Amino acid sequence: MLRSLVGQTRTLARPRTRSLAHSASRRAHPSTRVCSDSSDERIHPALVKDPPVANPSSATDPWTIKTPPMPEPPKLDPSIKTMDDLVNSPHPEGRDHEETETLRKRLVYESRKRGILEMDLILSTFAKERLPEMNDRQLREYDRFLTLLDWTIFYYVTGKAEAPEPWKSSQVLHELRHHSANKGKTVRRMPDLEVKKE
Numbered sequence: 033m034l035r036s037l038v039g040q041t042r043t044l045a046r047p048r049t050r051s052l053a054h055s056a057s058r059r060a061h062p063s064t065r066v067c068s069d070s071s072d073e074r075i076h077p078a079l080v081k082d083p084p085v086a087n088p089s090s091a092t093d094p095w096t097i098k099t100p101p102m103p104e105p106p107k108l109d110p111s112i113k114t115m116d117d118l119v120n121s122p123h124p125e126g127r128d129h130e131e132t133e134t135l136r137k138r139l140v141y142e143s144r145k146r147g148i149l150e151m152d153l154i155l156s157t158f159a160k161e162r163l164p165e166m167n168d169r170q171l172r173e174y175d176r177f178l179t180l181l182d183w184t185i186f187y188y189v190t191g192k193a194e195a196p197e198p199w200k201s202s203q204v205l206h207e208l209r210h211h212s213a214n215k216g217k218t219v220r221r222m223p224d225l226e227v228k229k230e
Contacts, residue, residue, distance in 0.1 A: 115198040132168045158211045160223040
């Protein structure tokens, strides 16, 4: 009698157990049924509150990085036709009678403080290599070149714009373009200043 009651209890309990487990799984995972019906319509809550935006472009972002337009060519006296005429003309900053060694030291400083990183690297390394060997005439030609605007120097040195006369036939500009090309693929950094011990 006892065995038959136990057997009946087990028989009645089994389907109920499966029913409870099945209903519990359905309650624990309600998204399973939703995914099968409309998986394409589900959107993550984070995207609803903060929807994705298009990548910035020149049409949507007013602060995109772009190279400034080419500045106007420097306006010189019409009587200046050659580089000799330019070097012998009055200096725009009143440095006509500057001593050679003083000029050389000043050009080291002005080659390092341009305001554009690319020009700082190109001119400072060029000054490191060439200034000690330049004579007075070459130093004054290089000095006149540094009186141009930074972006004008950048375009002329990198060859992005053709320099007008008298710069077109300048030997210093020719050397600067060769230095800027960096055909040896040298990793450049601003050279350290040399301090002479007295």
